Amino acid sequence: MKFVQRTRGLAGAIAIVLSLALPAMLVVASSADARIGGGSSSGSRGSRTFSAPPSTSTAPSAAQPFNRTMTQPGSPGMSAPAAGAARGGFFNRPGMGMLGGLAAGFLGAGLLGMLFGGGMFSGLGGLSSIFGLILQIGLIIIVVRLAMSWWQRRNAAAPAAASAYAGPAAGPDVGPGAQQSYRTGSGFGIGATAAPLEIGPADYEAFERLLGEIQTTWSNGDIGHLHTLATPEMVSYFGTDLAANKARGVENKVSNVKLLQGDLAEAWREGDTDYASVAMRFALVDKTIETATGKIVEGSEQPTEATEVWTFARRRGSDWELSAIQQT
Structure with missing residues (x-):
């Protein structure tokens, strides 16, 4: 009987500790993930939405599966193993x-x-x-x-x-030069494999520009401009997050975004749409302020670093748009 009572007492103590620790953990996660897309993986990667992009030297860890996506596992092009990847536990x-x-x-x-x-x-x-x-x-x-x-x-x-599935997408052999590392002044380079879709210097410049411009537009709360930089799906998530901040009476301010290193994980074409998943490590000042007082409630004025995989989509004849953000 004494053993049973001790066991019950121990279980109760553990429950109390967890109940006290969980809110603190949530606060820490919230303060560290205030930037756009921080803390969650959102968006779509076409038929590869439920397949993790290859790891690169910039992001050697696997990208996290999507927490928010409008792509349905049973839609055309989705394989059964990929669709089941979102479910966990033996x-x-x-x-x-x-x-x-x-x-x-x-x-x-x-x-x-x-x-x-x-x-x-x-x-x-x-x-x-x-x-x-x-x-x-x-x-x-x-x-x-x-x-x-x-x-x-x-x-x-x-x-x-x-x-x-992957065989036909590989495309024709583009010669020995396809495996050579491509570098720009911004630090972009080819990652795990050569891309079936050719990605050139102008594309890398567009990716870097979008990284900074999207962060700045998010910081300004300009939904109208975000519609010109990201897919409607991503803009819907950004709008939801901005509304949640407004309800809390806070604003997330991001500044001094600087790309430190970037690698192309994979690039491919589906019909009239091109996709490119890029691992990017960047520095930024990420802080959340109280709207009424301007007081910093999360983050700081000190630069921090983040590594994420951004997927960009481009319809034929159009510019690149942000299609997904995945945490690593």
């Missing part, structure tokens, strides 16, 4: 259905029994209960093994499907 894998639910239920019941003093295998009494226990353990083992076998077969089939 017992949440797509296709597991009743098997996953049974396994999760058995394990959950056992853990709850331990927490509330009944023991992992509470209720055992007599030979019949022992046989029931053995049956449950055997069923759990079978379910887990079936699920793991199914998931391994699915993962094994995914690379083959991805190769079949």
